[in-house]
Amino acid sequence: MIRTVITGVTGRMGSTLLRLARDAEDLRVVGATERPGSTTVGLDAGLAARLGAMEVPVVDDLGKALDAAKADVVVDFTSAEVSVAHAKLCAARGVALVVGSTGFTPESTAALAESAKTIPVVAAPNMSVGVNVVFRMAAELARVLGQGFDVEVLEAHHRMKKDAPSGTALRLAEVLAGALGRSNEDLTFARHGMVGARPASEIGVQTLRGGDVVGEHTVFFFGEGERIELTHRATSRDQFGLGALRAARWVVGRAPGLYDMADVLGFQRTA
Template identity: 75%
Template sequence: MIRTVITGVTGRMGGTLLRLVRESKDLELAGATTRQVSRLESLGVSGGEDLGRVLDTARAQVVIDFTSAEASVAHARQCAERGVAMVIGSTGFTAESRAEVAASAKSIPVVLAPNTSVGVNVVIRMAAELARVLGEGYDVEVLEAHHRMKKDAPSGTALKLAEVLASALGRGQDDLTYARHGQIGARPKQEIGVQTLRGGDVVGEHTVYYFGEGERIELTHRATNRDQFGLGALRAARWVTGRSPGLYDMADVLGFQRTS
């Protein structure tokens, strides 16, 4: 049994992870954190607000963290101090905060993924391959939609899609466009558009459009609940436990050969 700690256990993803860990046959809940400590007893969970203190008594092997970029940086540091592996599904990382996680990953293995769904990671890989095969004759756009409560935009998954598409097409960050308004002129040939929709209770939708002359290809992933994020996170937790220190992502977990 892999002794597992869940951070933010009273949140939407935390609750999903709690149920899935309890249903699994090879992961054991060793503790949890939340700001709503009074709710832990009703959930039948031991833990507290501070991850460091929980880890000091939990004998955990892995922490699964879907909190916030800021909190995840601090949690990674606490895990590194205690030699506990991590799976981070938080989004909204800046280059600086990602670098802080990478620094912690010099001491422990960390899977950092903007989306832990197995399906969406297959789509990310397919998106890059389609871009390479189609080449310069197609205009590429990314559209994402999420619930009204999501704080970061574009989503981490949309940014990951844009990153792999740009790499596949030999383009850079300067070629990414996140908004269009007014007299913007003709679309630059190298441009990759990344557009955002927010509303309702949409769990997550991502579509990559490949606009050609006389045809259009659409590659879409739609999440209808949060279970697939949780199941992917549990798969990552099993994979990362016992690994050598380093910063990994879901491509590593799924055994994808690096192509970009």
């Protein structure tokens, strides 16, 4: 049994992860956290997440959860800032970590990588197996189509999402730039007014927000007289959770390092 701690257990992803981990035959939930001041602190995690009693209390600090149980792995979908702090706690205790948070800056990514010198960390903006297949396919399409196609990325999420564009859209754009021999300086995130003709090297990344959209990402390859669209649509959060738990199973026992879902799935890196 892989002894697992879930953070943010009453949030959208936290409660999904808690349910999926509870139902998995090879995982055992041994710890659960929520933010300090949450009314759920001290409650049974399963009851707090409306899943039924699990005999695991909600605590307001990951360090407390790790000290109370001999965990093998922490699965964390909180925020970039909180995930960096959680990584330091895991590194101090030698516990593997899976991070699905988004909104990382170069500085917070560097801080996460620092902790990964001590423990194995899987970090990915999207844990869905399908999305990570799309990353691979997008890179291959870009390489085959070459420079004669204009490339754009469009993403849509629910109205409550805080970061824009999504981490998945950013990763898609970076994969495409790498496949086409371009840099992140070629990425364009907004157009307004008289912007002039589209530069040939530009990769546009556009954002939509509204309703309860779980997540949609489309890569457009615009050519002369033809267009190719590569789309992934998420209709529930379960696929993110299932991918994260797949990563949790994979990362336990690995050498220290900063890994992503390409490593988990055995793909060669696309960028």
